[in-house]
Amino acid sequence: MQSFDNKAYYINRELSWLAFNERVTAEVMNAENPLLERLKFMSISASNLDEFFMVRVAGLKDQVKLGIGRPDNKTRMSAAEQLHEISKRVHADVRRLYRSLTTSVLPSLKREGVAFLSPRQWTAAQRQYLESYYHEHVFPVLTPLAIDASHPFPMLANGSLNVAVLLEPNETPEIHLHTPLFAVVQVPSVLPRYLEVKSSSRNHRQCFVFLEAVIQQFIETLFPGNHVLECACFRITRNADIIVDEEGAEDLLEEIEKELKKRDRGNAVRLEVEHTMSNHVVETLRDWLDLEVEDVYSIQGPLDLTFFMRFASLPFGNHLRFDPMPPQAPRDLFGENNMFDAIAKKDILVFHPYESFDPVVHFVNHSADDPRVLAIKQTLYRVSGNSPVVSALARAAENGKQVTVLLELKARFDEENNIVWAKKLEEAGCHVIYGLVGLKTHSKITLVVRRESNDIRRYVHMSTGNYNDTTAKLYTDIGMFTAREDFGEDASLFFNHLTGFAITPAWRQISTAPHGLKDRFIQLIEDEIEQHRKNQTGRIIAKMNSLTDKDLICALYKASCAGVEIDLIIRGICCLRPGLPGVSENIRVSSIIGRFLEHSRIFYFQHGGEERVFLSSADWMTRNMVNRVEILFPVLQQNLKDRLKHILHIQLKDNVNRYVLLSNGNYKKVTPAAGEAPLASQIYFYDSARGFVDETTKATVEAMTPRTTPRS
Template identity: 50%
Template sequence: MSEKQKLDSPKFYTNRELSWIAFNDRVLEEARDADNPLFERVSFLAITQSNLDEFFNVRVASLRKMVSVKYSEPDAAGMTPKEQLKAISKRVHAMVAKQYRTLTRSLLPSLRHRKIYLRTPEELTEAQRDFIGDYFHQEVFPILTPMAVDASRPFPFLSDGSMNMAVRLARPDGDGKHHDEFATVQIPGGVPRVIHLPGGDEFIMLEDVIRTFVNELFIGSTIKETATFRVTRDMGLDVDEADASDLIKEVQSQLKKRERGRVMRLEVDAGMGKRLVRYLTKQMRIDSDDVYPINGPIDLTFLKQIIKRVQPDPDAVYPEHTPYLNPVLQNQNIFDTIRQQDVFVHLPYDSFAPVTEFIHQAAGDPEVLAVKMTLYRVSSQSPIIKYLKQAANNGKQVTVLVELKARFDEENNVHWARELEEAGCHVIYGLVGLKTHCKLTLVVRRDEDGLRRYMHMATGNYNDVTARLYTDMGLFTCNTEIGIDASSIFNMLSGFSEPPFFHKLSISPDGIKDFLSDQIDAEIKEARAGRKAIIWMKMNSLSNPHMIRKLYEASAAGVQVNLLIRGICDLKVGIPGVSDNISVHSIVGRFLEHSRIYYFYAGGEEHVYLSSADLMTRNLKRRVEILFPILQDNIRVHLLQIFDLMWSDNVKTRVLQPDDTWKLVDGRGHPRLDVQEYFVEHAAAMNQELLPVPESTPAVTNDGQGMRFTPLQSPDDPGLGKAGTRV
C-alpha cells in the first residue's frame, strides 16, 4: 500500500455532516453554560435552531438528491449518502431532545426566576383570557384560512418553515353519523408569534391562542385533536449558468421554484396522535426517520422575540461593545495613510468604519478614477451600496461584481445589482460555474507621482451588520505588486483575461490549494532535516481530503501543526504516526469566529497569510477566493500575537479528542483567558485611553509552546491596528 493510499483510508476521516452536527452541539453547549448571560444563552439556543434549519435546507437536501439518483459513492470517511442520512437522523434526534431539555429544565425556569413567563392557556388569569379572546377576534381570526382536505380539496402546499396546525375533526352527515376529517390552519406569519400579555413580562404563543378558539373555524364540527407541525424543504438553488442568457432572470426564476422544494424534515408536537403523524408523513412523502417530535414550542427561534421585548437586567446580556477606531484613520485622507504603510483592521474589536470610509472617500475624491469591488453579502441597508452609487454619479468608473448565488442572500443581491446598474455602475456576475467569494476592493487614484492602486482585502464580507458579530480581518495596502494582481483578478472576472501568474496573491480555484501545499511541503522538508517546523492555521472549516492528507504528511514528518477551526473538521487527531503532532482547538463564544489565518515558520522567516477561503473543496475548487500575504513586519507580529492569544484561551476553547468528541480545555491552575472578552476589554480601554502607551510592542516567540513575548517595535505604528496589544 502506498503512502497516499494509507492516508486516504476512511478510518482517518470524520464525516463532514456529523462533524457539522458536533459543531452545532458546541453552540448548544453555550446555551447550557450558566456562566453566560441568560439572554445570550437564550439566543444561542435559538441559533442552534436556525443552524439546523439551514442544514436540512442545504446539506440534507443534497444527500437526498444523491440517493434519488442512486449515487452510492462513499465520502472520504467511507459513508454512502444513504448511510449519512441514517446517521444524521440519529444524531439530530438526540440533539433535538437536548435542545428541549435545555429549554424546559434550564432556560424557562431561569426566565421565570426573572419574572419572565411563557404561559399556556390553562395558566392565564381571567383578564388575560379576555385579552387573548379580543386579540384573536380582532387581529387573528380575519386572516386565518382553514384548509379542509377531502376528495375535492387536495392537501395544501406548505411553504418552507411555515407553522401549521393539523386538525382532526368529526363532521355529521345527512344520516346523523360522524366521519373523521382532516384540515390544516396555517399560523399566520404576518402576526407576531409571541404575544405579550397584560400583567408584566408574560407571553403566550400564537398557536396556543389559535388552538383555544379553533372551533370557531369549524362550526358544526367536533374538534377531536389539534397539533402544530412545521416542514423544512429543499432550498438549494439549481441555476444552469451555461444555458442562462440572463443570469439575473434565471436566479429570480429559481428563487420562485425552490419554495416548492421537496420536504426534508417534519417537526410535530410530541403529543400528536399516531394517526395524524402517519397521515402527514404520507402527505409529505417522507420516512419516519424524517419526523421529529418536539416537546415544546416548535421552532426555537421564537425565543428571540421574547428577549427583544423585555428590558434586560445588565447581567442578562453581554456588556455593550464599542469598537476601537485607530486615530490614524480618523479625520484625514485615508489614501495618505495607506501610502505611508499598510493598515490592519481586526473586526469586531476594531471599527468597520474605515472600510466604508475607504469607499466614501473614493466616491468624492476628484483624483480617484475607478472603483472596483466584489460583493458577496451586504446588509439590507448597506452604506457601501450608497457610496458606490455616489462614485458612479461623480463620474468614477465603478465596477461591482455582485454574487447572485450567495446562499440565502440571492434575493437581496438581485435587488442591489439592479440598483447599482440603474446608478450607472458596471455590474458583473462572475464566472460561469464559480461563486465569487473573495473580498476585494481596488481604487485607482491619480497621485502626484502617477497612478496608484489602493486595495482593501479581507477575510469577511462587506456587511456592516455582521462586522459587529463576526471576527474578521482586513488589510489596506497600496503595494504595487498586489495592485497589479488585483487588477488581473478584476480583468479575469469581467472579461476573458487569463493571467499567466500572480505576483503576491494566490487565487482559487486551485491556486490556493497548490500554494498552501507547497508551503506545507517546505515545512516537511525542514522537519526532515531536523530543523524547527511549525504550521498554524485558523479557519471556519477543514474538509478537503487533499489538504487533510498534506497536514497528515506534515505531522508524520514531525511538523508541529496547530489548527483553530470553528466548525467542520474532518481531520482526526491522535492517530499514531499520522496525526499525533496535530492539535485542533475550536472557539465558540460571543462572536462568530470567521477569520482565516495561515502561518508557516519557514526557517524563521515566518510567513503569514490571510484568506477568504476555508480548506473545503468548494472554496478550493468551485469558488473564486484570494489568499494574500502580510508583508509588513509589525502587522505580521500582531497577527501572530492574536493567534497565540486565541490558542491560549482557556474559557471558550474546546479541544478535539481522538474519539472525535470535543472537550473544554482544562484551565485549572491558569489565569482565566476568554480571548474574545480580552479583545473587547482591550478595545474599550484603548477607546478610553486608559492603557499606558508602552515603549515597545510585545511580540510572540513562535515556538508553538504558548505565549512568550519580547519587545519588537513602536506601538505608534498605525499598521498595528490597536497600538501596543499587551498581555
Template identity: 50%
Template sequence: MTKLLSPYVNRDLSWIEFNRRVLEEAQDTRNPLLERAKFLSIVSSNLDEFMSVRVAGIQDQMRAGLTKTDFTGYTPAGLWKRLIKRATSMVFEQYRTYREVTRCLAKEGICIRAVDELNATQKKAVSDYFHEIVFPVLTPMAVDQSRPFPLVHTKELYLAVLLKREDATDEEEPLFAIVQVPSILSRYVPVQGRINSKKQEFVLLEDVIEQFIDTLFNGYMPFAVHPFRLTRNADLTLNEEGAEDLLEEIEKELRRRRWGIPVRLEVAKGMHPYALETLRDELEIEDNLFEIDGPLDLSFLLRFVGSLPGYDNLRYEKMEPVYPREFDESDDMFEIIRQRDVLMYHPYESFEAVNDFVLQAAYDSDVLAIKMTLYRVSGQSALVQALAKAAEAGKQVTVVVELKARFDEERNIAWARQLEKAGCHVVYGLVGLKTHAKILLVVRREQGTLRRYVHVGTGNYNDNTATLYTDIGLFTAHPVIGGDASALFNEVTGYSSPYEWKAFGVAPTDLREKLFRLIDRERDNALAGRKAHIIAKMNSLSNQDMIDKLYEASQAGVKIDLIVRGVCCLRPGVPGRSENIKVFSIVDRYLEHARVMYFYNGGEEEVYLSSADWMTRNLMKRIELMCPVFDPGLRMILINMLRLNLEDDVKARELKPSGLYEPVASRSDTPFRSQFEAKKIQLWKGHA
C-alpha cells in the same frame, strides 16, 4: 477486535458535533441567561439549513441509488441513518435545555405561558387580540375530494386540525384541515401582567390560534389541533451555461424552492395518529420525522430576546466597537494608508471605517475607479449607497455581485438592480464559480500617476455581521498587492490570460498549490532538523488532499495547530499519522470567522489573510483570495491573535482522535477566554 478508525472524520457528522457545541453554549450556566436563549435559537437555524441542504443532498443520492462510500467510509444510506440518530438526540437535548432556560427566565420575571394559565383579564385581552388582529389574517384550508392538499411552504409553522360535523356519528372519519400560523405577525404575544406584578408575560401565537380555532370552522367541532412544520430541499440547481440571464434563472429557482422535495417533518409530541398519518401520506415523509416536546422552531427566541427592554444583567456586557485609531490621525484616509498598512479586527473595531473609505472615494475628485466584490450584504447597506453615489458622480464603479450566495439570493438580486440603476457596472462572476473573495480596489490619480488602494478581508462586506463575527480587514497601498488586485478584477470581469500572481493566492487556479508549497516548505525544514510550525485558523477543513498534506507534514515533525470553528475532517493525535497536530474549536459570544494562516518559515515568519476555508468547494469551485501581510508589526498582531485562541481554556474544545470534542483543560488558576482578551486589541496594536 477493535474496529480501525478511518483516517478522516465524516464532514456531516463533524457538523453535527459543531452544532452540539453551539448547544453547549445554551447549556453553559456561566453564560448570561438571555444569551443562552439566543444560542438555542442558533441551534435551530443551523439545523434548518443543514437539513435543507446537506441532508437533502444525501437523500438525493439515496433516491439515485448511489451506494458508493465517500472518502470517510460512509455510503449515503449509512450516513443518513447515523445523522438522523444524532440529530434526534441533539434535538431532545435542545428541548430539555429550552425547558430549563424558560424556567430560569420565569424566575427572572420573563414568562412564556399557556393560554390556560392566564387570568380572566388576560384571557379577555388575548381574545381581543385574536379577533382584531389575528383572525382577519388566517385562512383555513380544508382537505377533501374537491380540495386537494394545499402547498405547505418550507420552514413555515402550521396547525393540523381534525374536525367533526356537529351531528356526526362516532364512526365517521375525521375531517382534516390546516391553518398557517402567519409569519407576518409576532410569534410571541405580550399580555398585560397581573395586578402588582412586575413580570412580563407572553403567549405563543400558535397557542392563541388554537384557543380560538373553532371560530374558523362554523358548524364543525375541532377535536385535535397540532402544530407541524416542513423542511424542503433548498439547494439551487442552475444551468448557468444555458441561462441567457443568470439573474432571471436564479429568480426561477427561488420560486421552485417552495416546491422542493420534503426532507424533514417536525410535529408536536402526541399528535393525533390520524393527523400524523395524513401528513406523512400527503407530504410523502417516511422516516425523517421529529416529534418535538415544546414549541416548534425555536429560532423565534432570537427576536424574542432582542425585543425585551432592559435586563442588562441577563445579557453580555455591551461592547461598542472602537473606530480604528490609525484613522483618527487625519480626515484623509488615503494619506494614512499611503503611509502604512492598517489592520482592523472586527467586531472589536468598527466596520464604519470601510464604509467611510468608500464614501470618501465616492466624493474624491481624484478617484477614477472603484471595484469590489459583494457576497452577503446587510439589508440597509451603507456601502451600497456609497457605491451608488460614486457612480452618480461619474466614477467607474464595478461591482461583482454573487447571486448564488445561499439564502441571500433575493437580497443580492435587489442590490444588483439598485446598483445598475445608479450606473454601476454589475458583474455576476464566472460561469460555474461562486465569487467568494472579499476585496475592494480604489484607483486614484496622484501627482501624475495612478495609485491603487486595496482592502482585503476575511469576512463579508456586511455591517450587521461585522458586529457579530470575528473578522480581519487589511487596508494597503502596497504596489504589488494593488497590481494583483487589478489583475483579479480583470480575470473576473473580462477576458484575461492566466496571471502569474506576485502576492495573492487565488482559487481555483493556484490557491491550493500555493498552500501545498507553504506546507511542504515547513515539512522540508522539519526533515532538515529545523524548527517548523504551522498555525491555521478557519471555519472548516474538509478537503481530503489538504488533510493528507497536513498528515505528511506532521509525520515529518512539523508542529501544526489548527483553529477550526466548524467542520473538521482531519483526525488529530493518531500515532504515526497526526500526533503532531492539534485541533481546537472556539464557540463563544461572537462567531469565529477569520481565516488566518501562519508559517514559521525558518524564522522568517509569514502570515496570510484569506476568504477561503480549506474545503473542496472553496479551493476548487469558487473564486477565493489569500493575501500576505507584509508589514512586520501587523504580522505580529495577527500572530498574537492566533496565540490568544490557542491559549483559550474557557470556550475552546479540543478535537480528539475519536472525532469527539472535549473542553480544554484549565492551564492556570486564572481562566483565559480569548474573545474577552481580544477586547484589548488597541493595546497590542500599540495604542495605549
C-alpha cells in the same frame, strides 16, 4: 510513501457539522452565559439546523432518490448511511436542546419575572383579552384548508408553522361509520409569534403567550358545524437549494429570480410535530409528505425556536445580556486624518468586531466623493439590508467614476437581497458582473484607482470577511489596507481576469482559487516539511472556519509524520482526525465558540525562521478550492505579522471558550488548570482594543467617520 486512504483517519463531514452545532447548543446550557444570550444561542442552533436540513440533508436525500451510490470520499459512508446517522444524532440533539429550554432557560426566565403562559395558566381576564385579539386581528387573516378528495394536501411554505386539525360534523350518523375530516391552518407569519398579556401575578412582570396557542384555543370558530377532535402544530422543512443552469441561462439574474420562487416548494426533508399530536395525524402527514419515520421529530415545546433571537432583543432585562462591546478605533489609524495618506505610509490591519468597520465604509465613501479617484472596483458576496457600501458605490457612479462591482447572485439565502442591490447599482450606472459561470465569487477585495500629481496610485483593501456592516459587529474578521504597487497590480489583474476573457495571470503576491490556491497551500506545507528536515523547527498554525479537503488533510498528515508541529483552530467542520499514532500525532485541533462568530482565516508557517503569514477569504474546503473564486494574500509588514501571530497564540491559550477535538471525534471543553487565570480570547482582544482608545484618538475617529447620509 505512506498512504492516508484509510477511512478511519477521517471524520464524516455531516457528523462533524453536527458536532459543531452541539458546541453551539452547549452555550445554551452554559449557566455562566447571561439568560437572554442563552436564548440567542438557542435561536442560532435552531437556525443552523434548519439550513443543514434544507441543504445538506436535502442533498443526501436527492442522492438516495436518484440511486446515486457515490459514498463520502473520506469515510466511505453512503448517502443512506449518513442520513441514518444524522437522524440518530439530531433526534438526541433536539431532545437535549428542548430539555435545556424547559428545565433550565424558561424556569430561569420565570425567576426573572418573565413567563410564557400555557392556555391552562390564563386567567379569565387574559383569556378575554386574547379572545378579543383573536377575533379582531387573527381570525381575519386565517385561512382554513380542508383536505379531501377535491382538496389535495396544500403546498405549505418551507419553514412555516401550521396547525393540523381533525374534525367531525356536529350532526353525524353512527359515529363509528364516520371518518374524521382533516384540515390545516397556517399560523400567519405576518403576525407576531408571541403576544404580551397583562400579568396578574406579582412574580411575573411580563407575560407572553404564543400565537399558535391562541389560534388553537379558538380554532373551532374556523369550522362552524364541526367539532374539533384534535389540533396540533407541525412544521415542514423543504429542500431549499437552488440549481441554476448557468451555461444555458440567457439572463442569470432572471434565472435565479425564477428559481427562488421554487424554494418554498421543494421536497419535504423534515417534519416537526407537537408532542401531543396523535399517531394517526403524524402518520397521515408523513404519508402525504413522503417522509420516513426517522424524518419526524416530536417536539416537547414551541416549534421553530428561531423566534428567540428577536424575543431576546426586546427592551427588558439588560442585566441578562452580555455587557456591550462597542467597536473601538483601529490602532493602525491613530493619529491619521486621511485614509489615503494613512495607507500610503504603511499597511493597515483592522480586526473586527473589536475594531470598528467604519474605516472600511469611510474608504469607499471617501473614494466615491474624492475628485481624484478615477475608478472603484469591488467584490460583494453578502451585504447588509441597508448597505452603506452599496450606497457609496452607487453614488460614485453617479459622480462619474468608473465603478465595477462583481456581485455574487448565488450567495446562498442572500440571493434576493443581492438581486435588489444588483438592480440598484445598475440603475446608478455601475458595471455589475454577476459572478462567473460555475463558480461563486467569494473573495473580498476593493481596488481604488486615484490620480496623484502626474501619477496613478492604487489603493487595495482585502479581507477575510464580507463587506457587511451588520455582520462586522458579530463576526471576527481581519482586513488589510495597502498601497503596495505589487498588490495594486495584482488587484487590477484580478478584476480584469474576472470581467474579461483573460487567462489566469501570473500573480506577484496573491494566490487565487480555483486556479492555483490549493497547490499554493500544499506547497507551503511541503516547504515546512523541508524546513523541518533541515533544522527541526517545522511549525504550522492555521485558523479557518472548516477543513474538509482530503488533499490538504493528507498534506497535513504527511507534515505531522515528518515531525512538523501543527495547531489548527477550526470553528466548524473538521474532517481531519488528530492524535492518531503514526498519522496525526503532531496535530492538535481547537474550536472557539463565543459571543462572536469566529470567521477569520489566518495561516502561519514558520519556514525556518523566515515566517510566512497569510490571510484569506478561503477555508480549506474542496468547494473553496474548486468551485469558488478566492484570494490568499501575504502579510509582509513585520508589525502586522507579529500582531497576527499574537492573535493565534492567544486563541491557543483560551481556556474559557475553546474546545479540543479528540481522536475519537468528540470535542472536550478546555477549562483553567488549578491556579490558572481564565483567558477568554474574545474578551482579551476587546480589552486590548479598548486599551488603545483615549481622548486624543476620539477626535481622529470623529474625523474619519463617514459624514454622508446613506441613500434610501
